Amino acid sequence: MIKVASYNMHKGIGLDRLRDPRRILDVLCELDADVIALQECDRRFGTKARVIPQHLLEEHSGWHAVPFGRNTASMGWHGNAILVRKTAEVIDHQTIHLPALEPRGAVSADLRVDGTAIRVVGMHLDLSGLWRRRQAHTIIAHVESGTHPMPAVLMGDLNEWTPNGGCLRDFCAHYPSAPTGPSFHARRPVGRLDRIMASRALRVVECGVHSSATARRASDHLPIWAVLEPV
Numbered sequence: 001m002i003k004v005a006s007y008n009m010h011k012g013i014g015l016d017r018l019r020d021p022r023r024i025l026d027v028l029c030e031l032d033a034d035v036i037a038l039q040e041c042d043r044r045f046g047t048k049a050r051v052i053p054q055h056l057l058e059e060h061s062g063w064h065a066v067p068f069g070r071n072t073a074s075m076g077w078h079g080n081a082i083l084v085r086k087t088a089e090v091i092d093h094q095t096i097h098l099p100a101l102e103p104r105g106a107v108s109a110d111l112r113v114d115g116t117a118i119r120v121v122g123m124h125l126d127l128s129g130l131w132r133r134r135q136a137h138t139i140i141a142h143v144e145s146g147t148h149p150m151p152a153v154l155m156g157d158l159n160e161w162t163p164n165g166g167c168l169r170d171f172c173a174h175y176p177s178a179p180t181g182p183s184f185h186a187r188r189p190v191g192r193l194d195r196i197m198a199s200r201a202l203r204v205v206e207c208g209v210h211s212s213a214t215a216r217r218a219s220d221h222l223p224i225w226a227v228l229e230p231v
Contacts, residue, residue, distance in 0.1 A: 001205060002113050005033035006155035006194050007223035008124070008184075011040045012051040014218045015187060021052045023218045025061060028083070030212055031223055034113050036063065036083040037122030037155040042074045050075035062086055066093045066109045078105035080122045080156070088113045096142050098135045100126050106139055110150065116230060118202075119143060123156035129166050132159065136167040140174055151201035151230060157221065158195050171197050178207040180224040186216050194224045202228045 007027070012019045028036060042048045048071060057063065063083040065075050075081045077095045084090065089112040096106040106123035121139060125132045143152050154175050160166050168177065175197035182189040189209065198204060207226035215222050 001227050001229040002035065002116060002118065003033040003225060003227050004035045004120070004153055004155060004196060005031045005210070005223055005225040006037045006039075006122070006157075006196055007031075008039040008157045008194060008219060008221035009041055009051065010219040010221065011043060015220065016217060019051070020218070021056060023214060025052060025056060027210070027212070027215045027218050027223060028063070029061065030214065031210055031225055033225055034085050034088065035111065035120055035153070037120065038076065038081040038083065039122070039124040039157045040079045041076050041081045042079050047071070047073040049073040066090055066107070068093060068095055068107055077107055078103055078124070080105060080107045080124055082107055082109050082120055082122050084109070084111055085113065091117070096121070096139060098138055100131055100135065101128065102126065104135065106156070108142060110146075117150045119146060119150050119152040121152070121154045123154070123158070125156070125158050125160070125167065127159055132167040133170055136170040140170065152199045153202065153228065154197040155195065157193055159193055161191055161193070163192070168195070175199055178204045178226040180207045180226065181209045183209050183222040183224050184220065186220050186222050189222060194221060196224055196226045198226070198228055201231055203231050205229055
């Protein structure tokens with residue numbers, strides 16, 4: 001079985017308005033997932049440097065970031081990153097250009113975790129419903145165009161408030177959404193903006209929202225998680 005998680009870390013800025021990379025890392029360690037999709041993992045301006053310093057991730061965690069290589073100062077691309085266990089194999093990785101009015105992108109990685117091959121996509125979609133649907137179509141086409149088909153997990157902040165409409169209708173026709181529960185706002189979660197969606201080759205064993213005391217302070221989103229196994 002593989003545990004996956006998604007977390008909009010809000011550039012490391014917590015509800016106390018302080019940027020604290022170590023606090024974010026504490027939340028990730030509490031999650032203890034095999035694969036983690038991060039959103040807003042880089043600073044917004046300037047060199048768009050990574051929020052969690054490289055040495056901190058290397059010395060105090062069991063993960064490394066998939067090297068998308070677009071900007072050496074960043075952890076990911078357009079704020080999206082994928083963390084994997086240091087024992088996992090990264091078979092392939094790509095960035096996905098998304099149609100958008102503002103800079104948006106998604107990231108994709110083919111991984112082998114404990115002998116199981118999976119394709120993982122991390123995303124942070126647009127605030128506009130029209131653009132979200134276009135982005136969903138682009139991501140689905142990217143996943144299905146792979147030369148070597150494999151079970152897929154799509155994770156991230158979809159910015160979709162409609163429970164069964166909009167881009168969710170498009171995604172869930174191919175990738176059912178795990179019933180993790182509301183994760184936004186961290187102070188009082190009412191919105192299911194964050195989603196984990198898996199192909200039918202994977203079964204959701206259990207899932208939920210991680211709402212520890214640290215997680216409730218570290219970002220305006222709570223992380224979500226799911227344990228998956230091949231069918």
